[in-house]
Amino acid sequence: MSDFQIRTATHAGRIVVSVAGECDLRHRDEMTTALEAAVRAAPVVAVDLGAVRFLDSSGLHALVSARQAASRRDGVVYVVNATGTVAMVLEMTGVLQLLRPPA
């Protein structure tokens, strides 16, 4: 079975959501729920994708939904540590430019 995991850690002024495993349709709801809770709780949410092995359109959907929810409250969602195929999917779809860390 999949080893999908999502953990939320609170730091000063921002929340880091660490995702691991395969982000596909099976875990879309779980991921959306966790990200939306993070967006509600802090203006800055970093999503650590370092341990994600697979990201499909469902995972992208969850990330972009979180970003839109954050924008409505003047918050920011960005991704860090995306590598390999995950980085490429983010780039290919253009989602990476939406989810770049604030300068």
Place this chain on the structure above:
Amino acid sequence: MSAPASYGPDRLSDLDRPAAGAGTWPLWRVLALVVIFYAAGASLAFLGFGAPSIVVLFLPAGITLSALLLNPRTRWPWILLAVAVTEVVVDVSHGMSPRWVWGFALANTAEPLIGALLLRRYVPGDVDLLRRDHLAAFLACCVGAGPAAGSLIGATMLALSIGLPWPQSVVSFWAGDATGVLVVAGCVLAWWHSRHGRPVGARWPLGMALAVLATVAGFWPPHVPLFYLPIPVLFALAFTQPLPVTMTAALATTVTANLMTSTGHGPWVSAGTSDQWQTLTLQVFLVSTILGALLLAVGVAERDLARRDTSLEREARLRLHALQVLTTDLATAATSEAIAQAIVREGIGLAADQGSAAIISPGGAGLMLWTTGGRPAGVPGSLDADTPHTAAIRLRRPVLHQTRQDIEAAFPQMAPDYRALGIHSGVCVPIPGDDDAPLGALTFGFHREHGVDADVLSFADALASLTGQALRRAQTYEQEISAAHQLQQALLPVVAADGLPGVRVSADYRPADLAHQVGGDWYDVFALPGGRIGFAVGDVVGHHVTAAAAMARLQSALRFVAQTARHPAQVLDDLDRASAVIPDSMMATVGFADYDPVTRLLRFACAGHPPPLLVTGNDARFLWDGRSLPLGVGATARQHAECVLADQAVVVWYTDGLVERPGQHIAASMQRLADAAGRHGSGDAHALRPHLMRHMVGDRTLGDDTAILCVQFTPAAHGG
């Protein structure tokens, strides 16, 4: 014989019902036995044990008590009357004064009556001497209280008739009667209870003979104390044998020891005390030995029970664990086939030696069958055939057969199969459906006769209802998935292959094999004003009917906006705005291109969609330009790119299912796609498309929908 009757008993209780036995003996038979044994025992007391002493082993006390305990109360008066008459006759015939015998008759009926009444207060049903509470009640009521009352009456009679000292008589009578009750009633109760306990086996006479031998040996030499020899024999029997064997040996030891003593053998004779003391202490010795053996047997039985409980518990735990594994597998099994396979692989073997699962096929016309052996069984796949499956489905209840003869009589045409499989007994339970109609049936077969017990039946029932739940879920799911697929297929354009001038089109769409991953992939090819040709590929996030609906709306919106837009970037812009009112279209990716056969100009734009692959001859490269964000993400500048194509060039466009999969870098997959396309070359789109599909997908299980569109650009022969 009517057909349903041949399918075995309706309920398990029919299996458990005890065979009719001594409990239903006619009254005359009971009375005759009581009279015969009572007379024999009483005469033995007079002739064998009794001559020199009044402390005689009185076996009839146990006979009367046993008769009362094994018969309903309505028969007690008759039994007691028979005992009283027999007592009077025996006493008188042995020379007692008729004036006093009524007193002994009273003593010998009051004693068992009191014992039985008291015991029945505490133990209403079958008496199991291996249970502490039953044994304690038996000892207190029947061995203690009953004989105590009897001896009070008897001693009073004796004091009045021949003037014997009263206290001495009470103790003597009590010892004789209590010993008689303990060995005779103990023996009878042990045998009676063994009907549904541990089987006794055929070698019990051996134990009895051993006890007699040990007693004879122990009581033979008058001056060498060997009287303890029966003790190890009785204890060994108590330790290893069922209770009836021990109690029979105890009875034999008691009778033998008393006979030996009364015929002048053994240490008691040479003890030099009064006869009364001799026989009294002999009974005390015997009773304490037998009590020791009984307690040992109780201890052993409790130990065995605890062990069996532990092993049953472990078995139950293992079974529970296996069931949990099975339940998990059933939860993820999305199709009837996967469920049936999980059941035969992990479920049936938990209870039976082998078995099968039969599921009624969706149309209701036939049966699909899976067996634990994985090999095809001889069961015809028809609901009309006479098999356990069809019988259980038709009768809507378990079909049970405990012997091979039964099975073969019920299903004669199946006999060769059962013989080949070594099936001797089995049960087939229907898989319950929503309304009463079963969805199929499960069989549980055993290599032995009478393999189906209450545990198997309740497990089979549980497994069948688990299977039923999973099947109902899967069938609903299958219907939904199939509806989504049908909708999707219906909405996909019938690409008029080669119907448009200047292009040759080959396309394919494969739904995901994992049903929960069905997405909303689509492609389209259509004519545009000015002789141009537009084509598009898209992917809607989501699943089932909602994704298919979003896909359909996006597709028609795109066709509409493409008619008026000036270039692909504007098509995507317009589509983005249109998508604001299309539910579930957020994050949909779309690739759109248009091609002018006259100028050979290809203009293309990707809204988050994977790039098209351009194959020219043996050269294949991705067109990475003209990229922008997916739909519904927010204001974004759309752009497109363009290039002029060579004759016969092919654009391969696809959805992420073709290149994206867990455990593989998408860049590597895309490179593989490009390599495969390059090697094949752009010669013929109709050959290229299946080649790429085979190369990229093959027999792999598809985790996502996959669409592929190959558009080949032919010389504009008609375009002018």
